[in-house]
Amino acid sequence: MGLVVMLLRHAEKPLSSGPPLGVTINGTPDVESLTPRGWQRSGALVTLFVGDGGNGRPPRLPTPTHLFASQIGLHSSSQRPTETLLPLAERLGLSIDSRFRKEELGPLVQAIRAIDGIVLVAWEHHLIPSIAIMLMGDTASVPQIWPDARYDVVWVIEYTAADGRAVFHQVPELLLAGDEARPIEPSHLP
Numbered sequence: 001m002g003l004v005v006m007l008l009r010h011a012e013k014p015l016s017s018g019p020p021l022g023v024t025i026n027g028t029p030d031v032e033s034l035t036p037r038g039w040q041r042s043g044a045l046v047t048l049f050v051g052d053g054g055n056g057r058p059p060r061l062p063t064p065t066h067l068f069a070s071q072i073g074l075h076s077s078s079q080r081p082t083e084t085l086l087p088l089a090e091r092l093g094l095s096i097d098s099r100f101r102k103e104e105l106g107p108l109v110q111a112i113r114a115i116d117g118i119v120l121v122a123w124e125h126h127l128i129p130s131i132a133i134m135l136m137g138d139t140a141s142v143p144q145i146w147p148d149a150r151y152d153v154v155w156v157i158e159y160t161a162a163d164g165r166a167v168f169h170q171v172p173e174l175l176l177a178g179d180e181a182r183p184i185e186p187s188h189l190p
Helices: 036-050 080-092 105-113 128-136
Strands: 003-009 066-069 117-123 153-159 166-172
Touching: 003 105, 003 128, 036 080, 066 080, 066 105, 080 117, 105 117, 105 128, 117 128, 128 153, 128 166
Parallel strands: 003 117, 066 117
Antiparallel strands: 003 153, 153 166
């Protein structure tokens, strides 16, 4: 099969103060959870990766066989990466691998590379460029910064079977009103 890795930022989070507020899946206020719009995106992601069976539309991206989200614990109490993948995990009957803390990028990438299948990773946006660079093996192929305002794009890294080289491209999600149709622009800023 080979390896395909898809990286996405966790869905929408609360602002630093005031609404929209974060809420758990049960509607309890929680600053570490997704906002109502984030929960909408989380649910809408299912159609991006599984398709819309009711309308017979196939998925726009490959259906994951493995899901990763950063660990919830002492170093990060954010529920958002796991919450972002929850509806998809339930639909696919997959567990979410959350054994790595958000800063444990080396072990995460090592675990990903050991997989023969389709991997979807939900992570903190400031760290996604570093994950992509490690997977690609170079800094020239991927944007160096994931903008704070973007929740609506998936980075895809596909390894070619012939030579094992990685190819990078971006897929705008276009799931919710206001999602942008353009990819994240390359940036060579540190």
